[in-house]
Amino acid sequence: MTSRSSVTTARPSSEGRAVARTQTLLPGKDGIGTVRRTTLPGGLRIVTETLPSVRSATFGIWAHVGSRDETPTLGGATHYLEHLLFKGTRKRSALDISAAIDAVGGEMNAFTAKEYTCYYARVLDTDLPLAIDVVCDMLTDSLILEEDVDAERGVILEEIAMTEDDPGDVVHELFARTMFGDTPLGRPVLGTVDTVNGLTRGQIARFYRKHYDPTHLVVAAAGNVDHATVVRQVRRAFEKAGALGRTDGVPVAPRTGLRTLRAAGRVEHLNRKTEQAHVVLGMPGLARNDERRWALGVLNTALGGGMSSRLFQEVREKRGLAYSVYSYTSGFADCGLFGVYAGCRPGQVHDVLKICRDELHKVASDGLTDDEIARAVGQLSGSTVLGLEDTGALMNRIGKSELCWGTQMSVDDMLDRIAAVTPDEVREVARDVLEQRPSLSVIGPLKDKQADRLHQAVS
Structure with a gap:
């Protein structure tokens, strides 16, 4: 920033x-x-x-x-x-x-x-x-x-x-x-x-x-x-309180270069007697300093960030397989995550996973349409501004920016950066992120044969 x-x-x-x-x-x-x-x-x-x-x-x-x-x-x-x-x-x-x-x-x-x-x-x-x-x-x-x-x-x-x-x-x-x-x-x-x-x-x-x-x-x-x-x-x-410390104290710099190892193709299943199965399918994302994060934000919004997103439409609206389904990103100093969450009946886990994998593959190989990207840019811009409508959110923004980046970016600059994302940038980051082999975590009462099939979702 x-x-x-x-x-x-x-x-x-x-x-x-x-x-x-x-x-x-x-x-x-x-x-x-x-x-x-x-x-x-x-x-x-x-x-x-x-x-x-x-x-x-x-x-x-x-x-x-x-x-x-x-x-x-x-x-x-x-x-x-x-x-x-x-x-x-x-x-x-x-x-x-x-x-x-x-x-x-x-x-x-x-x-x-x-x-x-x-x-x-x-x-x-x-x-x-x-x-x-x-x-x-x-x-x-x-x-x-x-x-x-x-x-x-x-x-x-x-x-x-x-x-x-x-x-x-x-x-x-x-x-x-x-x-x-x-x-x-x-x-x-x-x-x-x-x-x-x-x-x-x-x-x-x-x-x-x-x-x-x-x-x-x-x-x-x-x-x-x-x-x-x-x-x-x-x-x-x-x-x-006598807490100002040494007069020559130097502020700690933002974190960089920690090189956390990330896994691919791993499956974790926690067997619990829940009414729903809870699923997260995902792969490595981007570190918070990566300039591609703006394009990834647009991609995430179009793929699973709202009611018009692909995942919501395919999993919930067209097939009624889940009440909650969305994608999200998390960025750390040296790495990140891109994940897709869904909550569904245990017997429909594999159907939901197949649809999610198919949509991730389609976006990685074919990209999003220009209309989807334009809609996502508008949605992301609006939610960015609306999310800063109270003093608590503003305090969070400037405090976290100082601690994690060491600089500040105005709301107008953020909106300009989102608006400047091109369809080619979104398609490129989709290939870079979504073509990676995913990992999978599931919580729910799956039968043995169902649990054994989970590895197929990450192969």
């Missing part, structure tokens, strides 16, 4: 502190949508997007750590830590943290992914100083007490059990394991019952100290915010 503008300004400190560096990454229009970045001397980055017309603001802190940073014995540590940062600091108890945001009608949450973690609060613009103080306090001064580790272990085990009860979720975790094997990308974000039970307070505290220093963090705020004010409030909060 590229910045439209990058004007550097130096701001000397009247208090004798080391100088911060501020850049305007996207100038916006008449001050609306302006994106700025300030890098503090300790390596903490603060990015904001200003929208004066709204009355809300979302404040978040992104950590450059995810489940792929865990060793096998630390499986689930990133997610465990996400829970523990809500349990209390020297300044606030767990109740104080939640009550502070509840009292102003805000919402606060967090999520852990394979390559990053995010903590955020969405409030009225007048309550942004409170959100900044609370979230920064959590990130910089968490106590991580032994009793909290023990109490939260049960909560996380319940979360694992809840996920296990939803085969539609489990099949995607199973597919990650099918594709990546016993590697960090192939292991579940939540960890397993065994790894969660094995984690100690000492292990989690060391993980916290290693991955939550300022060089690993990106602060993001969007909405009716003033950049200089946000920077001042964040800096004050980090300084109070």
